[in-house]
Amino acid sequence: MLDLLVHDATLPDGRTGMSIAVQDGRIAEVTAGLDAPAKDKVDAAGLLVAPHFIDPHFHMDATLSYGLPRVNQSGTLLEGIALWGELKPLLKAEALIERALAYCDWAVAKGLLAIRTHVDTSDPSLLAVDALLEVKKRVAPYLTLQLVAFPQDGVLRSPGGVDNLKRALDKGVDVVGGIPHFERTMADGAASVKLLCELAAERGLPVDMHCDESDDPLSRHIETLAFEAQRLGLQGRVTGSHCTSMHSMDNYYVSKLLPLIAEAGVSVVANPLINITLQGRHDTYPKRRGMTRVPELMSQGVNVAFGHDCVMDPWYGMGSGDMLEVAHMGLHVAQMTSQQGIRQCFDAVTANAARVFGLGGYGLDAGRDASFVLLQARDPVEAIRLRATRLKVWRQGRLLAETPAAMATLQLPGRPGATSWMTAKR
Numbered sequence: 243m244l245d246l247l248v249h250d251a252t253l254p255d256g257r258t259g260m261s262i263a264v265q266d267g268r269i270a271e272v273t274a275g276l277d278a279p280a281k282d283k284v285d286a287a288g289l290l291v292a293p294h295f296i297d298p299h300f301h302m303d304a305t306l307s308y309g310l311p312r313v314n315q316s317g318t319l320l321e322g323i324a325l326w327g328e329l330k331p332l333l334k335a336e337a338l339i340e341r342a343l344a345y346c347d348w349a350v351a352k353g354l355l356a357i358r359t360h361v362d363t364s365d366p367s368l369l370a371v372d373a374l375l376e377v378k379k380r381v382a383p384y385l386t387l388q389l390v391a392f393p394q395d396g397v398l399r400s401p402g403g404v405d406n407l408k409r410a411l412d413k414g415v416d417v418v419g420g421i422p423h424f425e426r427t428m429a430d431g432a433a434s435v436k437l438l439c440e441l442a443a444e445r446g447l448p449v450d451m452h453c454d455e456s457d458d459p460l461s462r463h464i465e466t467l468a469f470e471a472q473r474l475g476l477q478g479r480v481t482g483s484h485c486t487s488m489h490s491m492d493n494y495y496v497s498k499l500l501p502l503i504a505e506a507g508v509s510v511v512a513n514p515l516i517n518i519t520l521q522g523r524h525d526t527y528p529k530r531r532g533m534t535r536v537p538e539l540m541s542q543g544v545n546v547a548f549g550h551d552c553v554m555d556p557w558y559g560m561g562s563g564d565m566l567e568v569a570h571m572g573l574h575v576a577q578m579t580s581q582q583g584i585r586q587c588f589d590a591v592t593a594n595a596a597r598v599f600g601l602g603g604y605g606l607d608a609g610r611d612a613s614f615v616l617l618q619a620r621d622p623v624e625a626i627r628l629r630a631t632r633l634k635v636w637r638q639g640r641l642l643a644e645t646p647a648a649m650a651t652l653q654l655p656g657r658p659g660a661t662s663w664m665t666a667k668r
């Protein structure tokens with residue numbers, strides 16, 4: 243007997259009337275119209291079942307700290323970094339762990355079951371590293387957390403930066419991070435990229451670097467990152483995050499840069515919610531959007547994913563762990579309004595993010611983890627439009643969260659008993 247059978251599901255690729263059979267935490271079979279004995283049977287009623295959401299870029303050590311010790315007045319990245327610097331000496335491990343766990347609860351409710359989080363390694367006590375390693379352990383039964391050693395104050399700019407980062411890796415942090423645009427000079431930034439990529443190559447670790455998170459059209463760290471990825475044979479293991487300066491770069495230079503990124507097998511993560519608010523703050527009008535060139539990168543064959551980056555912290559006061567909100571903003575900022583573009587935005591918070599993460603067992607095929615979400619939507623386009631209710635969330639066959647369907651009961655003259663849940667009629 244099966245553990246779970248979900249029937250009459252629509253899949254993200256458009257197949258309808260599909261049954262998903264689950265046994266021992268894995269998908270046993272995905273086939274049309276299967277009926278078999280199961281301990282639990284769920285009628286998807288034609289709605290979308292998708293693999294769970296993945297956030298490939300987050301800062302969990304800062305999450306839910308909004309207002310501590312004060313709010314970012316200018317709304318800029320640099321004031322956010324300064325504000326985080328004021329907060330760091332006040333951090334207590336238990337409070338940080340509690341905030342992170344609360345966020346993980348929100349995430350699971352939204353069907354977000356894997357998060358790559360950067361963790362600041364600049365403080366020699368490595369308090370945030372220890373706290374997030376503890377969180378990773380505690381949430382492991384229901385959420386996959388991956389940690390990136392992130393030298394927020396600059397690995398070369400801050401005293402002991404390299405040593406602190408190496409100690410974080412020794413403790414079990416999974417990925418090498420960096421912030422070249424925050425080093426003292428462009429040359430130091432390039433040196434930090436080289437040093438950190440060599441460290442990753444030595445240790446056999448992936449790289450995920452904040453790269454060119456500015457409006458400076460001459461910031462060139464993604465070029466250096468692509469070069470080092472190729473030189474050191476790290477293809478497929480390197481990610482450039484944010485890359486907002488690409489928005490402002492000269493078109494001729496970008497026409498050379500994009501094929502280099504593709505050739506080096508470097509993934510790019512854009513963070514639309516955050517960079518639409520942080521960037522362009524020094525502009526009058528017109529104001530630049532400051533998101534990296536998502537459709538252009540995708541058309542060159544670069545793997546592009548969307549991250550949430552921040553929720554209620556020194557950089558951003560909004561957010562709820564909803565990757566459909568991230569995809570919704572991404573498609574607006576990048577003007578990816580075609581049907582294909584909207585579906586690519588859905589991929590950016592699911593399949594493409596899984597590639598950044600290196601997440602094995604992901605997807606709706608036989609043999610993969612039975613970790614998927616039933617949405618109150620008919621397809622990925624509608625899921626993004628509605629930021630659809632996550633009706634049920636399963637991880638490895640286990641039901642983790644349920645949210646009642648959104649349904650309005652209307653009292654309309656001439657339309658007794660009318661209801662509305664805003665999905666389009668077929």
Ligand code: FE2
Nearest residue numbers: 299301452551
């Ligand atoms: Fe970030």
